[in-house]
Amino acid sequence: MVTLAEVAQRAGVSPSTVSYVLSGKRSISEPTRRRVERAISDLGYHPNAGARALAGKRSHIIALVVPLRTDVYVPIMMEIAIAVTMTARSYGYDVLLVTNDEGPDGVRRVAASGLADGVILMDVELDDERIPVLRELGSHAALIGLPADTTGLSCVDHDFATAGALCADHLADLGHRDVAFVGYAPQVYLRHAGYAERTLTGFRERARERGLRILHRPCEGTFESTAGVLGRILDDRPATTGFVVQNEGALGPLLSLLRTSGRIVPEDASVVALCPEQLAEQSSPRLTAVTGPAQDLGRRAVELVLGRIDGGSTPEVTLLTPVLTPRESSGPAPLAAAPSPRLPAPPSPADVENSHAQPLP
Structure with a gap:
């Protein structure tokens, strides 16, 4: 086992200096601190946790x-x-x-x-x-x-507010005017999760500036609930051509449901996701997405x-x-948005009820 004395010898300092670097009890010059930290790393030194806590009044x-x-x-x-x-x-x-x-x-x-x-x-x-x-x-x-x-x-x-605004700008720049925001489950908004509310606020504010007509529909993220949400969107706003999705679970079902409803992505409907880059790359088609590490x-x-x-x-x-990284799921708005056929497999009443949660003001 490597000792504190060996670390001191490697760094060319006294054992007490190593102790001060570890405990933070005294100010040590930056060059000296770096030498000690390099020696600790090179030697793989691990101070005893109990002794370290007693000496430095820290648990680390x-x-x-x-x-x-x-x-x-x-x-x-x-x-x-x-x-x-x-x-x-x-x-x-x-x-x-x-x-x-x-x-x-x-x-x-x-x-x-x-x-x-x-x-x-x-x-x-x-x-x-x-x-x-x-x-x-x-x-x-x-x-x-x-x-x-x-x-x-x-x-x-x-910066989730900016992320929401980027989605609205991207679809507006492509000529879309009727856009739906498919969000997280209703309980996420009920508990006021910051990431969900800030994204929605940024999207709404920028959509208003860009003259977009928008709908927000919370979604549980299952296939059945996504079907219910999409069915409601197309009933309420048949001319919808843009979809912003902040719900990783709903992305796959939404792409599948758009295909079965006769809408081709991105020719008839554009989808912009807020999701990890890996998920965006693995989807088919590859998703235009707003990401952050x-x-x-x-x-x-x-x-x-x-x-x-x-x-x-x-x-x-x-x-x-x-x-925002543009990929295959977004494109120019179609010249005329035709009403869609009914979805082939309507969701159960329970799922429809869950997906019809009203958006927060």
Whole structure:
């Protein structure tokens, strides 16, 4: 096992200097800190966690509160969690996973016990009940997502309002005038998930500026519920030629249902998705999509919470710029939108009822 003395010898410093770099108890010059960190990395040194916590009054653990819901896209959440874990390890921190079903009590348990030096919250709601606990305890925290009030908080998120606006601009530039927004399940909007509401707000505002007629329909993401939503859209607005989809589960069913209803993508109907790039590339046709790297959210969140732990970071909000990549699923609006034939397989009454949830104001 590599010892602290061996790290000191490799870095050309005293053992106490290595200890100060690890504990943060004294200010060390940047060149010296880099030499010590390089020696730690080269030798694979892992200080004893118990001794390290006692000496530095730190646990060198970050608590990551992850969503445990059926209405989130699990691959993205896992990608963010992996990025948090790998980035934390590069700074000598371990990650403790806490599920969000524990709510404010779980956050209080971890933050008040000293078990973790800092907390990262995922799946942030506009009026998130966990945030008052963090403020009350003065916890070192970073949020992946934006609440309605970001005062005193360090947050990172994709710029979902801009993402929604990009979708509206793309379809408007292609000449579409009747556009439907197929969103997440109704419960996502009922709990005011920031990513869903901000995207919809950005889309609506830009659509109004561009003179688009729009519909918003929440969707459970199953084939049956997507069929119900599409049937309702075509009944309410037969001339719809553009679809914006912020629901990964609904993308495959929607493309299939458009084909069976006699609409060819993109000649008769254009589809723009808000989804991971890999999903957009794997679809048939390849999807025009607005994307943003999930790994960057995890990396930046770790940097923000470590900045708070080290006392050198002021509250800040970082929005990552989304990118729209045109692919095969979007094209110029057809000259005349003909009413569509009825869908061949109507959904069950229960699914239709679920999919008819009214859009939020």
